[in-house]
Amino acid sequence: MPTCLPLVLRRCHTCASGSFRANGKFRVNANHKLLDAWLLALCTTCGETTKLTVLERAHVRSIRPELLDRMHGNDPGLAAELLQDPVLRRRNRIALDWTDAWRLDTGEPAGPAGPAGPAGDMDREVIDVSVRFAARIPVRPVRLIAEGCGLSRAEAGRLITDGKLVSAIRLTGRTAADFTFMLKR
Secondary structure, three states: OEOOOOEEEOOOOOOOOOEEEEEEEEEEEEEOOEEEEEEEEEEOOOOOEEEEEEEEEEEHHHOOHHHHHHHHOOOHHHHHHHHOOHHHHHHHOOEEEOOOOEOOOOOOOOOOOOOOOHHHOOOOOEEEEEEOOOOOOOEOHHHHHHHHHOOOHHHHHHHHHOOOEEEOOOOOOOEOOOEEEEEEO
């Protein structure tokens, strides 16, 4: 699940930094019956503001009132939704960096001496696990599995090559979709 908004990867025209921090602030500009709306982001190095286009020359009546209210209220939830929209990312030529912007919630408290999650139950031969994403955050499944089961990434990699960690998806790439895996002990 996400813990904060991701970094926006885009080149700063002032200091040549490569990342911006979106804070959920919007700017809405009216020109007669046409609206422009931008999501504002600040450069992580110099603090320069960049505008990510959300609406461009949209007629006032074509915009849902609740969307406009959320923009006027600087809703951070709306900013998170918009940053995950592939159309907005393509239009503004940006990418997202989710490093340190998410956390793994195993649903079980971590024990002080042992691993958290399903691997802590060593009595079972086969463990079936279902992974659900609260937001579309692209992560490596092997990293999630290692973190959730209390394994090192190298050990999780060995389990994959030995055929003891199997899934219908490729575990070595990136995914943002829900998946299941089976761990054989």
